Amino acid sequence: MFKQLATATLMAGAFLTTAVNAAQWHMPTPYGDANLPTKIAYEFAEDIKAGTNGDINITVHSGASLVKHPEIPRAVRTGQVQLGEIFIGIMGNTHPVFKHDNIPFLATSFDDAKRLWEAAKPEVEKQLDKEGMKLLYSVPWPAQSLYTKAPVDRMSDLEGLKMRAYSPSTSRLADLMNTTPTTVQVPEIPQAFSTGIIDAMITSPSTGANGQAWDYVSHYTDIKAWIPKNVVVVNKRAFRRLSDEQQQVILDAAAAAEMKGWDGVRVTAAEDTATLAENGIEVSEPSEQLMQEFQKIGDIMIQEWEEEAPKEVGTILQNYR
């Protein structure tokens, strides 16, 4: 009898421990299931579920289905959701350190982009920390290139066009190109082109291929202007509440996700550029003149960016260079 009671108590205790440490978490992401970052997010959630024996069960809500992209930082900060994925550039108005992500011609190869990320990461982590968030991992996009309805040989070919923007930095870039910036989220791109809200955009071959850009543009000029990233962040309080073992499972899954992103993007960049060409888009290298004109704008943007926060941005540039 005693023994039975003791066993029952022990079992109840075990159950309670599980119940206290078990968690159903929600992870909003901005982009659809066809995108590399989303695929990695699902695997990240699987790794954590397996590593915690189901105690931390993360539901990935892709394609901004639970929280609209611009609202994801606030949702994680306030603990409305425990973690989420964010395109770094959209936080450019929160603090200039986030703008390192969308500066044209600062880092245009994957190796340089990785170095820039290492240089910027401590400053990014500091700002996220002030916002109650902890950085888990990043996923880079392929380099950002130019989609238009006509060939582009020089900057003046773009003058007056309505240019898609997706961050404060890309709005500024559109201004400097003598185009008109219009903010459009990925799911609305096809409609924005068909209704004449935008005439041109700068984004990855992946976003062009996923959105069937051949339906609304004819030319892809491969300027490779910058390599932006998404980050996955967790609410600090939610993370701290976990046991040390659970925290370690999450950190290990994050490290694996980071590797998958930086390896995988090289493959998707090549595949998706080929897909654009296969579907009839004219893919071409930029003219020397166009690159020189873009380069000048890039220099202006680096200078403006540094003036915005000389200390933090100076540190990033110094680390990078």
Ligand code: PCA
């Ligand atoms: N695709 C996303 C972010 C960068 C990219 O390549 C977009 O166009 O919004």
